[in-house]
Amino acid sequence: MTISPLSDMAYRQILDFIQHEGLQPDDRLPAENRMAETLGISRPVVRQALARLRSEGWVHARRGSGNFVGKPPVLQHTSFDPLQSIPDVRNFLEFRRLIEGESAACAARHGTPEMIENITAKRRQLDAAMSRGEPGIEEDIAFHGAIAVASGNRFFSMTMAALAEQTRIAIRLIRDLSPQPGIKRAADTRREHHAIDNAIRSRDPQAAHDAMMAHLRGGLERLFGISETRPRD
Numbered sequence: 001m002t003i004s005p006l007s008d009m010a011y012r013q014i015l016d017f018i019q020h021e022g023l024q025p026d027d028r029l030p031a032e033n034r035m036a037e038t039l040g041i042s043r044p045v046v047r048q049a050l051a052r053l054r055s056e057g058w059v060h061a062r063r064g065s066g067n068f069v070g071k072p073p074v075l076q077h078t079s080f081d082p083l084q085s086i087p088d089v090r091n092f093l094e095f096r097r098l099i100e101g102e103s104a105a106c107a108a109r110h111g112t113p114e115m116i117e118n119i120t121a122k123r124r125q126l127d128a129a130m131s132r133g134e135p136g137i138e139e140d141i142a143f144h145g146a147i148a149v150a151s152g153n154r155f156f157s158m159t160m161a162a163l164a165e166q167t168r169i170a171i172r173l174i175r176d177l178s179p180q181p182g183i184k185r186a187a188d189t190r191r192e193h194h195a196i197d198n199a200i201r202s203r204d205p206q207a208a209h210d211a212m213m214a215h216l217r218g219g220l221e222r223l224f225g226i227s228e229t230r231p232r233d
Helices: 005-020 032-039 043-056 086-110 113-131 137-150 154-162 164-177 182-201 205-224
Strands: 059-062 066-069
Touching: 005 032, 005 043, 032 043, 043 059, 086 113, 086 137, 086 154, 086 164, 086 182, 086 205, 113 137, 113 182, 137 154, 137 164, 137 182, 154 164, 164 182, 164 205, 182 205
Parallel strands: none
Antiparallel strands: 059 066
């Protein structure tokens, strides 16, 4: 495939759009004419970029329905085993603390203004879902995904995308099995998300790291009724 400078630019802009919006596999992309207008380029150039994205697995088309986000190529061969037990969930949340604490710090340090605004937008969408009494699972994943994108390190984003299904399971278990009352659980979760968002917006890497660690420690507390992770051998 011959790649023109314009189509290469469109290719990168569409990839940026997918990541910055926190789009997940099978989410629908805007129509070609809307993308062309947004990017300020012609529809033929957009089509060239989409063809390249489809050939690489980033996008797939459905006849009569448009273009949809595909599974990132690097993740087609990268997967984590499903959570199969309560100890798995505990280990998963501890693993996320290690990854996401640094991701939040990097977002505070390196995130562009647009990326940080996107984090706040995703947090507000999550707030709205929880206010409606919804679990907000996809909104939660999008919020954490936006932070990973803002970190400036694509491996954080790829790891979070690869962990999406495990995250869904963990959130459901915390909601269904937590001994905490639902109202308190939702209030604590919302407060923690606000603390993360505020620290990143304040460009305070240490505060962002600490807020994320506290949030994921809170998940352990909500599910297991513990105040810290288990001691190391």
